[in-house]
Amino acid sequence: MAPEGTAHALPGALEPGVDPHYGHVLPLIDGNKSYAQVTEEVFSTTERRPPLRWWLAFAAAFAMLLLGVWAVSQTIRLGIGTWGLNRTVGWAFDITNFVFWVGIGHAGTLISAILFLFRQQWRTSINRAAEAMTIFAVMCAATFPIIHMGRPWLAFWPLPYPNDRGPLWVNFKSPLLWDVFAISTYFTISLTFWYIGLVPDLATMRDRARTRVRKAVFSILSLGWNGSNRTWSRYETVYMLLAGLSTPLVVSVHTIVSMDFATSVIPGWHATIFPPYFVVGAVFSGFAMVLTLMIIARKVMGLEDYITARHLEAMTKVIIATGMIVGMAYATEFFIAWYSGNPFEKYVFLNRALGPYQWAYWSMVACNVLSPQFFWFKKVRTTPWMIFVLSIFVNIGMWFERFVIIVTSLHRDYLPSSWALYRPTFIEVATFIGSFGLFFTCFLVFTRLLPVIAASEVKGVLKHGQH
Amino acid sequence: MASTEFLHGTRLRAAFDSPEGILAAVRALRAEGHRVLDTYTPFPVHGMDEAMELRPSRLPRACLGFGLLGLALAVALQVWTSAFDYPLRVGGKPLAAIPAFIPVTFELTVLLAGLGVVASLFVVAGLRPRFRVPDLHPGANDDRFVLACEVLAGSNPEDVATRLEGMGATGVALLVDDRLARADSFWERKAGPGIYLLAALPAAAVLGLLALLNRDYHFRNLSWDGGMGAQVSAASFDASGVLPGGTVLQPPPRGTVPRDGLAPLGFGPGKEEAARAGRELQNPFQPTQANFNRGRQVYERACAACHGKDGDNNAPIVTERKAFSPSILVSKKVVDQPDGYLFHVATFGGPEKMRGLGDLIGREDRWKVVLYLRELQKAAAPRPPSPPAAPPAAPAPGAKP
Numbered sequence: 001m002a003p004e005g006t007a008h009a010l011p012g013a014l015e016p017g018v019d020p021h022y023g024h025v026l027p028l029i030d031g032n033k034s035y036a037q038v039t040e041e042v043f044s045t046t047e048r049r050p051p052l053r054w055w056l057a058f059a060a061a062f063a064m065l066l067l068g069v070w071a072v073s074q075t076i077r078l079g080i081g082t083w084g085l086n087r088t089v090g091w092a093f094d095i096t097n098f099v100f101w102v103g104i105g106h107a108g109t110l111i112s113a114i115l116f117l118f119r120q121q122w123r124t125s126i127n128r129a130a131e132a133m134t135i136f137a138v139m140c141a142a143t144f145p146i147i148h149m150g151r152p153w154l155a156f157w158p159l160p161y162p163n164d165r166g167p168l169w170v171n172f173k174s175p176l177l178w179d180v181f182a183i184s185t186y187f188t189i190s191l192t193f194w195y196i197g198l199v200p201d202l203a204t205m206r207d208r209a210r211t212r213v214r215k216a217v218f219s220i221l222s223l224g225w226n227g228s229n230r231t232w233s234r235y236e237t238v239y240m241l242l243a244g245l246s247t248p249l250v251v252s253v254h255t256i257v258s259m260d261f262a263t264s265v266i267p268g269w270h271a272t273i274f275p276p277y278f279v280v281g282a283v284f285s286g287f288a289m290v291l292t293l294m295i296i297a298r299k300v301m302g303l304e305d306y307i308t309a310r311h312l313e314a315m316t317k318v319i320i321a322t323g324m325i326v327g328m329a330y331a332t333e334f335f336i337a338w339y340s341g342n343p344f345e346k347y348v349f350l351n352r353a354l355g356p357y358q359w360a361y362w363s364m365v366a367c368n369v370l371s372p373q374f375f376w377f378k379k380v381r382t383t384p385w386m387i388f389v390l391s392i393f394v395n396i397g398m399w400f401e402r403f404v405i406i407v408t409s410l411h412r413d414y415l416p417s418s419w420a421l422y423r424p425t426f427i428e429v430a431t432f433i434g435s436f437g438l439f440f441t442c443f444l445v446f447t448r449l450l451p452v453i454a455a456s457e458v459k460g461v462l463k464h465g466q467h
Numbered sequence: 468m469a470s471t472e473f474l475h476g477t478r479l480r481a482a483f484d485s486p487e488g489i490l491a492a493v494r495a496l497r498a499e500g501h502r503v504l505d506t507y508t509p510f511p512v513h514g515m516d517e518a519m520e521l522r523p524s525r526l527p528r529a530c531l532g533f534g535l536l537g538l539a540l541a542v543a544l545q546v547w548t549s550a551f552d553y554p555l556r557v558g559g560k561p562l563a564a565i566p567a568f569i570p571v572t573f574e575l576t577v578l579l580a581g582l583g584v585v586a587s588l589f590v591v592a593g594l595r596p597r598f599r600v601p602d603l604h605p606g607a608n609d610d611r612f613v614l615a616c617e618v619l620a621g622s623n624p625e626d627v628a629t630r631l632e633g634m635g636a637t638g639v640a641l642l643v644d645d646r647l648a649r650a651d652s653f654w655e656r657k658a659g660p661g662i663y664l665l666a667a668l669p670a671a672a673v674l675g676l677l678a679l680l681n682r683d684y685h686f687r688n689l690s691w692d693g694g695m696g697a698q699v700s701a702a703s704f705d706a707s708g709v710l711p712g713g714t715v716l717q718p719p720p721r722g723t724v725p726r727d728g729l730a731p732l733g734f735g736p737g738k739e740e741a742a743r744a745g746r747e748l749q750n751p752f753q754p755t756q757a758n759f760n761r762g763r764q765v766y767e768r769a770c771a772a773c774h775g776k777d778g779d780n781n782a783p784i785v786t787e788r789k790a791f792s793p794s795i796l797v798s799k800k801v802v803d804q805p806d807g808y809l810f811h812v813a814t815f816g817g818p819e820k821m822r823g824l825g826d827l828i829g830r831e832d833r834w835k836v837v838l839y840l841r842e843l844q845k846a847a848a849p850r851p852p853s854p855p856a857a858p859p860a861a862p863a864p865g866a867k868p
Contacts (some may be wrong), residue, residue, distance in 0.1 A: 035484075035509060035610030160548060169548035170772040173557050178570040187573040189581045196585060199594070200510075204608040206600075218600070223589065224597030227607040229519060236587045242581055245530075249577045256570050366623045453713040459610075460510040 030305040035459050042201075042455040043208055045301060048450050053300060061440035068434010071427045072147055080150050082427040093363055093428040094144045095260075097435060100259055103185070103278075103398065106250050106287025109132025109190060111245035112197070116239075122314055122430035124457040125306045128131035129297060131194040132203035132289050132450075136442040137289075138187045140435040145179070145430070147431070175259040175328050182256040193242045196235075199225050200456040254279045261405065268348040268409030273338065277329040282366070283393040284322035285398035287315050290390040293443065295384050297387045297452060309382045316381045319394065327399075330365065344414055352408045354419060360400050361408070367397020477503070477624040480604065483610045486512040488635045489612040493518045495634065501627065504615040507607035524585055527542035533583025540573035542568065573609050592868050615642055704784055719826045729830055736823065741808055748807030752834050754842070762839030765832045769824060771795075778843045785814035791820055795845035796840055809837045 024297040034040070048056075085092055108130040115123040146155045158180045160170045170177050203225035204219035225231070258278035261269035291312065298307040352361045371393040381388045412419045414448050446452070483489040490512060494504050503519055506512070516523075549555070550562035579712065589595060593782055606614040706713030736738045752758045753791045759826045767776060775781035778796035785792060785797035794817065801809070813833045828836070 001639055039509075086520055088842070150825060159772040160544060165552065169553040171555070171557055172545045172549050173560060173567040173570055175570075178574075185578040188578060192581055192585055196588075200608065202598075204509075207603075207608050219598045220596040221601075224600045225594065225602045225608070226600050227507040228513050228602065229506040230521065231594070232508065232522055233516050234524045234588055234592050236511055237526050238530075238584055241530045241584050242525060245577050245581050248573075252577075254572065259570075272516035297470045386725075391677055441837060445864045456510045456608075 003360050007449070012338050013203075033305070035462065036319065038455055038459055038462065039204060039208075041305075042451045042453045042458070043205060045447070046205065046212075046449060046451060047208070052111075054444065054448065058441065058444045059298070061437050064433050064437025065438070065441050066434075067430050068432075068437050071434055072143070074427055075147050075431065076152060080148065082425060084423050084428060085422050086422065087346045088405055088413075088418050089422035090196050091410065092403075092422045093424045093432060094148045096399065096406050097432050098428055099257055099278075099402040099406075100143040101144075101400050101435065102254065103282035103402075103440075104283045104289045105134040105137035105186075105190070105191070105286065106254060106279075106282040107290045108132070108137070109186075109193075109246050110244065110283055110286065111290065112193060113243040113250065116243045117247060120314075121461045122311055125142060125292065125303075125308075125310055126294055127457070128197065128450075128454040129294065129447075129452050131190065131197065131444065131448045133290060133293060134190045136185070136439050136446075138172050138183065139442070140439050142183060142187070143435060143438070144431075175256065175263050175345050178256045179260055182253045183392060186249060186253045189242070189246055193246060196239060196242065197454060197457075198450065199223055200227070201451045201454065205451070212408035231308075251279055254282045255270060255376060266409050266413055267342065267344040268352070268405065268413075271333065273329060273332055277326070278328070280322050280325045281401060284319060284326055285395065287318050287322070287389040288394035288398065290394060291319070291387055295327045295342060295388045295391070299384075301447065301452065303453065306458065309384070310358065312384060312387055313381045316375045316387055319391075320372045320375040322341075323368060323394070327369035330369065335393075348409055348412070351412055355408065355412070357404065357411070358406045360404050364397050364400035364404050367393045367446040368401060371397065411453055471693035477618045478615065478642035479618060479624060479628060479631070479639060480603070480613060480614045480615050480642040481628075481631040481639045482606065483634075483636055484610065484735070485610065485635075486510075488611060489614055490514055490518055492631060492634045492636065493614060493687075496627075498613075500619045501622075502617040502619070504617060505602070507602065507604050507611075507613040507615070509608055509610060509612075512612065513523075517653065521573065526591065527586055529587040530580050533587075534580030537576040537579025537660070538572060540579070541572040545571060704788060704790065714822070716717065716822075716827070718823070723826070728841075730828070734811060734815075737819060739814070741811040744811035745762075745808030748810055749807040750834050750837055751811070752831070752838055754838055758835050758838055759842060760831065762835035762837070762842075765828060766836050766839050766843075769828055770836065772816070773821075777847065792810040793817075794819075797844050802844045806834075806837050806841075809840065810834060813837070 009057045040363070051206075083093070086317055108127075111123050113131040122191065142215075146152045149155055158170055158177060160172075202218050202222035202377060206222045209215040209218055255275040255278070258274035262271060262274035264270060294307050294315075298304050334349050337345045338344075352358070373389050374380045374386070374390055380390070407422050480767060481492065483492060486508065489506055489508065490725045493506065493515065495519070496503055497520075506519070508515075510760070528634060545568045549564075550567075554562050556562065602615070606617075607613045616627075616648065618627050629641050701707075705713045710717060720808050734744050764791065771782065773780075773782055773784060773791075773793045775785070780786075780793060782796050784790050810833055812818075812821065814823055814825035814830075825833070
């Protein structure tokens with residue numbers, strides 16, 4: 001659904017002397033395809049049996065998922081005592097992973113909603129997969145607070161429903177409750193947005209279906225879609241409205257996540273910079289994860305014509321911009337710690353850089369601030385394997401960022417007698433690995449069941465640059 | 468435009484292979500007065516809404532309406548629960564702390580606006596699971612751009628078809644309204660009165676069950692977890708329905724060793740042992756103020772519930788519930804018993820109903836209770852005629868009202 005009257009994806013016109021193989025003048029989709037060819041290439045993957053390499057990847061992901069299921073079952077059976085938490089460091093791996101996964105999810109919404117509103121047509125090849133990534137990442141994220149509750153079978157208690165405990169209502173003044181509403185709304189709206197985007201493609205799958213089961217399933221899912229222009233007209237209106245709703249939503253979600261920390265009085269958390277700092281960090285880490293996934297997916301599934309070097313390059317530019325904002329935030333935190341004159345605040349930041357967790361702090365700085373600087377080189381921006389390596393570094397760095405914020409702020413705050421160190425147990429590490437297992441299992445299943453490329457959107461931009 | 472004119476007109480279908488082709492055809496047909504019913508395309512063709520003169524969708528209003536509904540519901544829910552139904556002060560903030568309600572209000576506004584507008588789209592555009600899709604043209608979801616039109620009455624459909632072919636249309640054909648053929652589909656059939664009857668049956672069944680079931684409306688029938696709100700609560704002094712004998716406190720198992728580190732008492736229960744205790748035991752504590760205070764504290768906690776605060780059985784369980792009548796501790800019968808006997812009764816229980824409290828009250832405290840009891844008895848004893856100089860109601864030494 002490319003909005004009409006669009007400009008080219010990147011500003012500027014072809015000037016004499018400009019490299020014609022570089023920049024916006026390249027078509028969005030390579031290979032000079034016909035509409036039927038797009039249909040065939042996008043949908044045939046969902047109709048074939050998966051190749052061996054898919055099975056190998058699925059086996060690895062599923063093994064990780066099983067490890068995670070074992071770890072979570074141990075946590076539920078024996079309690080949170082299986083984790084390395086203590087009285088001082090009551091949040092560590094679990095909340096780190098929660099914030100990490102929520103942040104990963106945000107790039108999907110950014111690509112599907114914000115780039116849509118900005119009429120960046122290059123998003124069409126990657127938005128479907130990026131939105132799927134959002135949904136699976138939010139699923140991974142939600143796992144952690146729920147198992148941290150200790151009694152996950154009572155996880156519905158934060159919902160405000162008339163109950164027979166009084167009724168005892170939830171505390172609407174608590175950021176943790178805001179989190180419940182933010183994450184569940186985000187998940188619901190992302191799922192709706194994703195599904196709405198899928199409906200025209202599901203109709204194509206219904207029309208192509210050869211078996212009765214496929215026909216029935218896609219008849220139900222595609223809602224009787226027939227491509228009517230009257231429906232398209234309303235559909236585009238709704239798609240635009242959902243994009244408009246999702247854009248502030250995605251900002252609100254990570255703002256609220258940051259308020260879990262910022263509204264407390266822990267030095268290192270109690271900072272007004274947190275909401276924008278977290279939102280930018282989320283975009284940064286999310287785009288890194290999109291790049292990691294897309295570089296694998298285009299190679300494994302042969303989608304190089306759809307996810308072109310141009311898409312990858314545009315995303316690396318987002319990475320370098322957000323990476324520098326994140327670096328700026330790190331510097332600002334230190335400056336404010338000094339400028340505030342608050343000895344606890346000062347200590348926390350010196351302790352971050354020079355204390356027992358300095359290895360985590362400097363890993364974070366190296367991965368998040370230094371590694372994106374390589375993207376200044378065009379050679380790096382257009383070489384998939386280099387982008388892949390750097391995107392992995394950013395993923396690692398952003399995980400460390402959340403670990404540093406959470407653990408180094410907690411482990412030494414006001415009362416030196418309460419200072420403690422935290423180290424994760426095997427169960428916690430296994431749970432984290434398991435969340436990757438869940439994510440990749442879901443993603444791999446998605447790549448075989450549903451079209452990874454939004455075919456109806458790609459067809460709309462296929463002749464882009466040809467007329 | 469008079470639409471009746473078209474009611475029995477001939478309908479044509481034409482497929483094109485490019486968005487530009489269909490757009491030009493739609494413009495040309497409309498210019499000639501033919502009616503374009505709809506176009507069916509694999510992606511939205513821009514400019515088609517204008518060419519077909521479609522009104523802009525009013526769905527944004529639905530979105531706004533649902534958003535405002537979400538906003539109102541969120542504010543109402545938060546203010547009502549936080550300030551009225553369960554007023555709980557948190558962090559010294561006002562009960563209805565509007566700034567703290569902004570995040571949840573925002574989320575619910577977005578949630579309802581988003582879900583509401585999508586539901587509105589489904590209703591308005593007739594999108595619902597269908598096993599037979601109306602107006603489904605081959606290739607319209609793949610690479611064909613199909614238009615359906617109704618030929619202006621009086622013009623020759625074959626001329627129009629030829630003209631469409633001239634504009635690049637392939638597969639021009641007469642369009643049969645397949646709505647007639649679809650009439651027998653279960654999913655498309657109009658609901659008759661039978662369907663309402665069918666829907667009424669479960670409702671009637673539920674109502675009937677509700678009426679027939681012998682419900683006790685004093686108790687909640689719906690419980691998520693059998694929580695604390697729904698449990699049967701016991702009144703004070705009720706007999707326990709759980710433990711044998713109806714008592715709530717149970718004696719410790721036989722052979723239980725006290726943890727106070729004292730030597731074994733050397734006495735067992737029974738009347739003979741009580742008499743022996745009366746002969747052999749002496750109160751090891753002197754009537755000091757501290758011992759007296761401790762004795763009074765323990766007495767009022769452990770003994771006064773039955774024996775009354777002043778040892779005169781003035782306790783609700785005796786005077787109001789008339790459950791039993793304990794010995795009156797300030798009576799002559801008790802006054803005459805030696806300290807050791809009273810200590811034994813406190814430990815192992817009395818000759819009648821009293822249960823031994825040796826497992827509940829420490830050995831030293833039992834002796835101090837005896838000490839206090841003696842003071843109570845002195846205070847209650849009929850006073851010998853006193854010299855007029857003495858104050859008329861002098862309390863016993865140390866005793867306080």
